Amino acid sequence: MQTDNAHPAAPAAAATASQLPQVTPPHGHPRNPGQPLDLDWVARVQANTPAIERRAATLPGRRSVKKEYQAAWLCKAVSLIDLTTLAGDDTEGRVRRLCAKARQPVRPDLLHALGMEGLTTGAVCVYHEMVETAVRALEGTRIPVAAVSTGFPAGLSPYRLRIAEIGESVRAGAKEIDIVISRRHVLTGNWQALYDEMREMREAAGEAHIKAILATGELGTLRNVARASLVCMMGGADFIKTSTGKEGVNATLPVSLTMIRAIRDYEAATGYKVGYKPAGGISKAKDALVYLSLMKEELGLPWLQPDLFRFGASSLLGDIERQLEHHVTGQYSAANRHAMG
């Protein structure tokens, strides 16, 4: 135990311990309030790349789910997807279509056959300008809208505008804010700056949950990923997230393993559970199963619920739909048999 970290600071931004009704189960966990920046802890974080890569490479061979178990796990994956559109050519029509897909992610007859009626995705994730459209399109559901914010994806617009953007999105109805961190603070080891930024963004979000995007593909080393993860959690992140989807390299298993080990250490030291969101590059049903087993193995069942785990993905759902149809019919499926988003 890291006893020196066992006494987290009094909740600062979230004294009310607000929880998202949409995603928090009845016996939900309290929201991470953050804690003072502990530089000793940050400094002693290690991440041995080859060992992490070995664990990541062998995991898919160590865990396997078949038949009805696989179908159930794929349904679980659907429920954890932040169905996402983050393109310059997004329009209100496009976003409404995406929201319709979030409400009905899998063909009704298949869900009926699986006994999984009512399955929806975890959330819809859009740019700020599309938040209101999405919120209206999802009225009557429990699906929250997440907004990417703070000068997404580079995070290099003026600081006060980045902070203001969070408030705008919350006012527009976003329940979750996916912020991007300033990579330069990580790359220069300026942990205090990263921490301060995180804290301020957390405060700006108020009741809305914060997912801190580390842009791991731009952080250079897994050690940096581990340290940035920790600092963001100390700064009060509700989730830590790998990528914007715009970096050269997005979510990978080694990066994921590094981040979720940081989450485990943070919980061991503070008692607070922080969520995890891999984003970008996860497009196959099989990959989703590996991620779910990774979460189950390394963090346990609580991290297989939407309040602690999400996939940031746009094309994953299509592959899962085909696999589910295969499970129901015994025949391999085709993309055109499933409604587009």
Place this chain on the structure above:
Amino acid sequence: MTIRDIFDAMSYGPATESAAEAMAWLDTHGRRFGHFIDGAFTQPGESFATMNPATGETLAEVTQGSADDVARAVAAARKAQAPWAAQSGHQRARVLYALARLMQKHARLFAVLETLDTGKPIRESRDIDVPLVARHFYYHAGLAQLMDAERPGMEALGVCGQIVPWNFPLLMLAWKVAPALAAGNAVVLKPAEYTPLTALLFAEISREAGVPKGVINIVTGDGETGAALVVAKVDKIAFTGSTEVGRKIREETAGRGIALTLELGGKSPYIVFDDADLDSAVEGLVDAIWFNGGQVCCAGSRLLVQEGVAARFHTKLRARMDTLRVGDPLDKCIDMGAIAGPVQRDRIAAMVAANAEGDTHVAACAVPEGCFYPPTLIAGLSPSNPLMQQEVFGPVLVSSTFRTPGEATEMANNSRYGLAASVWTENVNLALDMAPKLAAGVVWINGTNMFDAAAGFGGVRESGFGREGGWEGLMAYLRPARTPRALKPVAPNPAPASAKVEGIDRTAKFYIGGKQARPDSGYSTPVWGAKGRLLGHVGTGSRKDIRNAVEAARGARGWAKTTAHNRTQVLYYIAENLSARAVEFAARLKAMTGKAGEAEVEAAISRLFTYAAWADKVEGAAKPVPMKALALALREPVGVIGALCPDEAPLLGLVSAMAPAIAMGNACVLVPSCAHPLMAADLAQVLDTSDLPGGVVNFVAGPAADLAAALAGHMDVDAVWSFSSADISGLVERLSAGNLKRTWVNDGRARDWFGAEGEGREFLAQAVEVKTVWVPYGEG
């Protein structure tokens, strides 16, 4: 469970690999097997059952091999060997390549059959064992292809008896068969009693690879069959198994003039420093001690954690243990399968039950009834605890703490064994400082249980000797091609009828720890010249003098750490000082042997130059392993080498043994020519003036058999060489079984000390241990 139930519970469910094809193959043999001799299966004879340990069901009946069966197999191998060796390396390479390809083509069948027979998880047999087997045959196809060009002057040993254990039946077969065949040997392999099936499948498939009849023979059976193979007319025994059986084999093969390699037990340390990536080190332990249920000779079974992080590390470790899954080995979703048999399971349970010390954590995971054992950690044991010393060969990890790198080294090396070691630290200085200090044949930095055909594997101390893998592994199946000549005993000059005594009385003492020493016995023997002149007296050495000399040699371990450049300079300096006294030494030789001594002195000076040259040129290697890692083959000194020097060349023989030993950083205890022992006293004076630290070279003269027995039986001697003209090769080999030291004996054969066979790589290879240090790298 409905899909919605599973959706809520997120349980794994069964993911079972089908055994149908493997069962069908067993059925094609009527589930009864004979031996595989001379390219065909024999009629099944008196048989016993081989079981699936996970279920207790009988898989097949296999034949209990008799001494006659073994003899028939050896005869078939004998007949096949010469034609096989006469084929070109390229022809043998084609066969080995075909074996590699066949392993890949039948990969799943081999994997499932291995899992059925051993109880190991299908993931391991599928992802580790079988791919390593294929890789081994590929690599050795290459060695066969290159051998003629790269190792000229070497020839196959002949017929090799090979005995493999039940933990990696097919992989150990590959480690034995591939190098043997590449080198041109024929083999008789005895698989373990409980796990013979993949060997039989391999035998069947080998016919499709064009392996000539008789080159591969498989005789199944229990320990009796193995014992019959050990005493059969073979040219080599290669054994992987327990230290206890290895010791018996050492005794049994002693004096027969056959080669022997032993890959035995271990209690390998797993060292975690406070700056390590603790999560990765915990995960590494899963692969170290819970790989194949800990039934691995090189299992990291002795955890040593730096005190400051020990509590945190153990907390993480216990949590990780609790998520391990133990169950049906064919399930693709389990971490640990069955223990190989009820006997093994009960032995593990008894060893754990006998322990009262420490803090025991049994993994909180479901463990099926039957031949299964839960992952177990016993923390806080003192080094004296039997579980810290004895091999459990099961999923039982013991742990202790240390304070400093020095203490970690001391604790790690506080073992009779020396097979493997793991070191976890993010500090490259520390890692590379630790690796050479650990008494082990293999060191993994920030990793564990990495294997490859290109990288040598094998132990030191009671973990055995010989390497498998790489060129060094191939050399264990080759010998220099030479026509053997018998070595005639060389007797001291007889005492004359009337003694001729001239000059001042001369007292030749021993040379121990850099000082002249009287014999402990208080006895001396006169030494007579060729013409009946009294040349002096030599002390009669005894085991006490050997004890003192070994102690001095052990105390000179700093020599191993000096730079190669320094050792080179000392060897040149010895040559220089000998040269300065060349006339005197030549006269001395003439007086002793009656023959002109100039040529021998010049040869001795040249020999010293040879090893001065070699001292800084015996290079390690970075092996091209198929992963992002440096696999460094370091050449390390063996330690303390005892040598019975040639009787026939009093000076050159002494130098020929001494120079390669000290060039490579060993300390040595040398018994000079029994016929002409005074030479050592003269040479000691040269050493004294040549900046050689005391204790690096020690001379004790006396009766060869007595001193050989004392050296071979000494537990703190790492190797014994015998070039004596007395018939002591068997004695040396037999007595070396105590601590399983390496031996190199002449088997009564002569060596031309003045020619090429008197020096060079053959000697250097005996003066070093190959240590493979794996350093995975990568950042980002």
